Amino acid sequence: MSHRSAWITSTFALLVLSSGQLFAQIQQDSLIGGLLKTGLGKGEAFELLEELTSKAGPRLSGSRGAEIAVEVTFKMMMDRGFDSTHLEHVMVPRWERGEVEKATITSAGLPKPLPVTVCALGGSVGTPAEGVEGSIIEVRTFDELQTRAKEAQGKVILYNRPFDPTHLNTFASYSGAVNQRSQGAIEAARVGAIAVLVRSMTGMIDDVPHTGAMNYSDEVPKIPAAAISTQDADLVSSYLRDGLDLSVNLQLSAKTLADVQSANVVGQLTGSLFPNEIIVVAGHLDSWDKGTGAHDDGAGCVQAIEALNLLKKLGVKPKRTIRAVMFMNEENGVRGGKQYAVAPERKGEKHIAAIESDRGGFAPRGITVHGDSTVVGRVNRWQPLFAQLNAGQIGPGYSGVDISHLVDQGTPGFGLDVENHRYFDYHHSDHDTIDKVNARELELGAIVEALLCYLISEEGL
Amino acid sequence: MSHRSAWITSTFALLVLSSGQLFAQIQQDSLIGGLLKTGLGKGEAFELLEELTSKAGPRLSGSRGAEIAVEVTFKMMMDRGFDSTHLEHVMVPRWERGEVEKATITSAGLPKPLPVTVCALGGSVGTPAEGVEGSIIEVRTFDELQTRAKEAQGKVILYNRPFDPTHLNTFASYSGAVNQRSQGAIEAARVGAIAVLVRSMTGMIDDVPHTGAMNYSDEVPKIPAAAISTQDADLVSSYLRDGLDLSVNLQLSAKTLADVQSANVVGQLTGSLFPNEIIVVAGHLDSWDKGTGAHDDGAGCVQAIEALNLLKKLGVKPKRTIRAVMFMNEENGVRGGKQYAVAPERKGEKHIAAIESDRGGFAPRGITVHGDSTVVGRVNRWQPLFAQLNAGQIGPGYSGVDISHLVDQGTPGFGLDVENHRYFDYHHSDHDTIDKVNARELELGAIVEALLCYLISEEGL
Numbered sequence: 001m002s003h004r005s006a007w008i009t010s011t012f013a014l015l016v017l018s019s020g021q022l023f024a025q026i027q028q029d030s031l032i033g034g035l036l037k038t039g040l041g042k043g044e045a046f047e048l049l050e051e052l053t054s055k056a057g058p059r060l061s062g063s064r065g066a067e068i069a070v071e072v073t074f075k076m077m078m079d080r081g082f083d084s085t086h087l088e089h090v091m092v093p094r095w096e097r098g099e100v101e102k103a104t105i106t107s108a109g110l111p112k113p114l115p116v117t118v119c120a121l122g123g124s125v126g127t128p129a130e131g132v133e134g135s136i137i138e139v140r141t142f143d144e145l146q147t148r149a150k151e152a153q154g155k156v157i158l159y160n161r162p163f164d165p166t167h168l169n170t171f172a173s174y175s176g177a178v179n180q181r182s183q184g185a186i187e188a189a190r191v192g193a194i195a196v197l198v199r200s201m202t203g204m205i206d207d208v209p210h211t212g213a214m215n216y217s218d219e220v221p222k223i224p225a226a227a228i229s230t231q232d233a234d235l236v237s238s239y240l241r242d243g244l245d246l247s248v249n250l251q252l253s254a255k256t257l258a259d260v261q262s263a264n265v266v267g268q269l270t271g272s273l274f275p276n277e278i279i280v281v282a283g284h285l286d287s288w289d290k291g292t293g294a295h296d297d298g299a300g301c302v303q304a305i306e307a308l309n310l311l312k313k314l315g316v317k318p319k320r321t322i323r324a325v326m327f328m329n330e331e332n333g334v335r336g337g338k339q340y341a342v343a344p345e346r347k348g349e350k351h352i353a354a355i356e357s358d359r360g361g362f363a364p365r366g367i368t369v370h371g372d373s374t375v376v377g378r379v380n381r382w383q384p385l386f387a388q389l390n391a392g393q394i395g396p397g398y399s400g401v402d403i404s405h406l407v408d409q410g411t412p413g414f415g416l417d418v419e420n421h422r423y424f425d426y427h428h429s430d431h432d433t434i435d436k437v438n439a440r441e442l443e444l445g446a447i448v449e450a451l452l453c454y455l456i457s458e459e460g461l
Numbered sequence: 462m463s464h465r466s467a468w469i470t471s472t473f474a475l476l477v478l479s480s481g482q483l484f485a486q487i488q489q490d491s492l493i494g495g496l497l498k499t500g501l502g503k504g505e506a507f508e509l510l511e512e513l514t515s516k517a518g519p520r521l522s523g524s525r526g527a528e529i530a531v532e533v534t535f536k537m538m539m540d541r542g543f544d545s546t547h548l549e550h551v552m553v554p555r556w557e558r559g560e561v562e563k564a565t566i567t568s569a570g571l572p573k574p575l576p577v578t579v580c581a582l583g584g585s586v587g588t589p590a591e592g593v594e595g596s597i598i599e600v601r602t603f604d605e606l607q608t609r610a611k612e613a614q615g616k617v618i619l620y621n622r623p624f625d626p627t628h629l630n631t632f633a634s635y636s637g638a639v640n641q642r643s644q645g646a647i648e649a650a651r652v653g654a655i656a657v658l659v660r661s662m663t664g665m666i667d668d669v670p671h672t673g674a675m676n677y678s679d680e681v682p683k684i685p686a687a688a689i690s691t692q693d694a695d696l697v698s699s700y701l702r703d704g705l706d707l708s709v710n711l712q713l714s715a716k717t718l719a720d721v722q723s724a725n726v727v728g729q730l731t732g733s734l735f736p737n738e739i740i741v742v743a744g745h746l747d748s749w750d751k752g753t754g755a756h757d758d759g760a761g762c763v764q765a766i767e768a769l770n771l772l773k774k775l776g777v778k779p780k781r782t783i784r785a786v787m788f789m790n791e792e793n794g795v796r797g798g799k800q801y802a803v804a805p806e807r808k809g810e811k812h813i814a815a816i817e818s819d820r821g822g823f824a825p826r827g828i829t830v831h832g833d834s835t836v837v838g839r840v841n842r843w844q845p846l847f848a849q850l851n852a853g854q855i856g857p858g859y860s861g862v863d864i865s866h867l868v869d870q871g872t873p874g875f876g877l878d879v880e881n882h883r884y885f886d887y888h889h890s891d892h893d894t895i896d897k898v899n900a901r902e903l904e905l906g907a908i909v910e911a912l913l914c915y916l917i918s919e920e921g922l
Contacts, residue, residue, distance in 0.1 A: 040627045166501045168501070
């Protein structure tokens with residue numbers, strides 16, 4: 001049915017086009033056919049993701065996994081004969097979780113100590129070996145914390161504001177909750193608290209904690225911060241509602257080591273007419289140290305490689321340079337993205353577009369355009385083509401963290417928009433493994449990116 | 462981003478509407494808000510599906526599971542206080558797989574007998590206890606079978622045409638392969654073969670066989686028919702390519718018993734102005750006897766109940782009757798759908814629309830319209846509303862098997878169109894269980910159906 005409607009759209013489009021446009025239209029339709037045949041028929045995105053996640057495993061910046069990921073993806077692009085492949089070195093932070101992450105609740109009202117499931121938030125300081133211990137205060141907002149500021153002195157703050165499930169887009173639910181994780185330790189330290197437990201950033205109720213970045217301020221003490229599983233957050237909350245006084249002992253062995261050298265991995269099909277006009281298609285190579293970062297963002301990396309691979313297999317010689325960039329360190333510093341935008345290698349290059357896939361390897365729905373309304377309008381002229389791939393939902397929106405520094409310099413940004421209902425079930429947790437990725441959905445994302453790269457390369461923006 | 466674009470669309474729509482239309486538009490927007498808040502916030506579709514699949518389990522027509530499913534869904538609708546709930550009895554076939562389904566390959570070229578993974582196709586006759594045994598001939602098409610007709614006498618035919626993965630829509634891949642399952646035994650018997658093995662109807666390569674309906678003809682012998690896992694189909698094929706002569710012993714204990722009485726389960730919100738104008742929203746209650754039919758079609762059943770439930774919770778008193786129908790026996794006879802269309806209960810009723818969800822409980826993308834182009838056009842006037850639910854892809858297409866008999870009588874049919882990349886990974890196999898269903902995606906399908914029911918009820922078609 002979608003086929004027929006797309007056919008009607010594109011046939012109608014043919015009728016109103018001039019002959020030059022007609023030629024372009026025929027080329028575009030034939031490219032879409034080729035992308036579907038080659039991509040869905042014998043695409044490599046899923047195999048690449050299997051290779052990346054099995055060889056590198058989790059790959060937090062500065063880890064051995066991240067180092068392997070650089071080598072593996074460099075080799076993937078070399079092996080596929082891209083016009084050039086190189087590394088751009090960047091210094092990255094190195095944080096380690098260590099062996100211990102443990103929280104135990106005690107209360108006169110409980111028959112025995114109750115272990116709850118936690119994991120250190122990324123960047124957290126560790127605790128002394130015997131842990132930090134204090135009474136628990138539960139809050140849902142920073143305002144609520146302020147009203148209880150006096151009480152908070154010496155306590156452990158449980159931030160327990162859940163995802164609002166009523167948003168259609170789960171990224172809106174995430175945005176509405178994530179300041180508890182990112183700013184919670186700062187706000188808690190400001191009122192004299194000694195540690196924070198943060199409800200995991202997910203709409204799922206289960207016993208798996210979700211890590212993620214947290215921040216400190218030099219103005220207040222750096223206190224330990226851990227995510228608690230949604231199931232245990234609900235349990236603790238129910239005890240507090242029942243009037244129990246709860247204490248928690250939190251033990252974390254996390255620590256931050258000296259920065260280490262890592263790299264962005266870059267490969268490209270060089271433009272035949274305008275080699276210095278660059279279209280970046282990107283993912284980030286680092287992941288958290290839970291799961292294997294299959295959706296976040298192994299998917300985006302292999303899709304970028306596969307987008308170039310598909311165009312190459314189809315014999316496309318792009319007018320402008322199409323460049324796959326696997327950025328390092330999106331999760332805890334964005335050093336790769338920041339450096340790429342200002343590196344000496346950028347001299348003489350003009351970045352005309354930057355595309356990122358960092359919302360999981362799910363079925364694509366369309367493209368979010370991170371630029372002014374002129375750009376949205378210009379991309380919308382291709383809407384019927386993307387509709388042929390079931391990805392015709394094009395509108396303003398965010399692109400991606402890594403490429404946001406290019407966007408800040410005036411490069412239009414594009415985000416691959418996907419079905420995101422399942423994303424935060426897995427995100428930053430042991431659940432984010434390749435068995436949650438569907439090979440067709442992943443490949444189709446690469447196909448959409450390949451088409452967008454091609455259109456920008458041939459027609460400009 | 463999709464929010465913003467939807468907001469722009471609906472704001473623009475407001476500006477060009479007359480005041481009556483404006484009122485309707487405001488009501489519709491507020492209904493969409495209410496559906497999202499109530500559905501995504503505290504929807505019941507997933508709980509209903511858990512209840513159905515855990516209490517009834519697999520529910521092939523005539524089985525105890527099917528009987529429980531009738532009771533459970535009847536009670537679900539009674540408990541929710543729909544305006545009326547009743548059963549419409551129907552006689553259904555009763556086929557049983559029995560305990561034995563076993564295939565063993567032997568060859569002078571193999572060190573020992575090789576068991577392969579099979580399951581009886583639905584409706585197959587059984588074999589003698591010692592099995593049927595013959596050499597294997599592999600074909601991919603009926604044409605190829607015809608060219609080898611002489612050779613086929615006394616042999617076992619392996620139909621091994623895989624899914625064509627290059628279709629964007631997996632239903633197209635299924636359509637291109639399924640005649641091997643549905644007609645394979647007839648065509649094989651016509652050339653004197655003694656049994657058939659059919660490559661499982663899935664694009665996945667694994668060791669789980671997928672059952673499904675097969676047919677016999679009275680003109681030729683009824684020979685046993687089994688699905689073989691894709692992994693073992695590939696293995697057998699590779700041995701044949703290597704030049705091995707293979708025999709197979711196939712043992713099936715399947716049998717067909719006498720028809721038994723079952724029922725369609727019907728509940729409704731009765732129309733306030735036109736009670737005899739009916740909008741059916743449907744799924745089928747029976748499933749295959751592998752897995753628990755969570756996607757096929759437990760999802761469609763609970764979505765139909767939930768669609769009414771949501772409208773009732775939001776205080777909607779529909780002008781026309783909105784009726785949830787759980788049809789019995791879609792999988793192997795469609796007796797429920799056929800009988801519903803002609804039953805005495807239909808007297809005085811006018812069916813103005815029939816909606817079915819039978820493509821799995823995945824994220825909805827839109828609606829396929831099974832009717833003439835006028836109907837497509839009329840539904841398309843609501844496209845901006847469905848786009849607010851990320852389900853704006855509206856075009857001509859099939860609706861559903863159960864409601865096709867109403868469509869044949871002139872009722873416009875509508876199919877809930879969903880992301881279908883994963884569907885045939887699970888379909889008709891042990892994989893089709895509730896852990897493959899995402900609660901938000903399932904609920905959103907119910908929300909889309911509720912909106913479509915409401916719009917047709919208030920505005921007609």
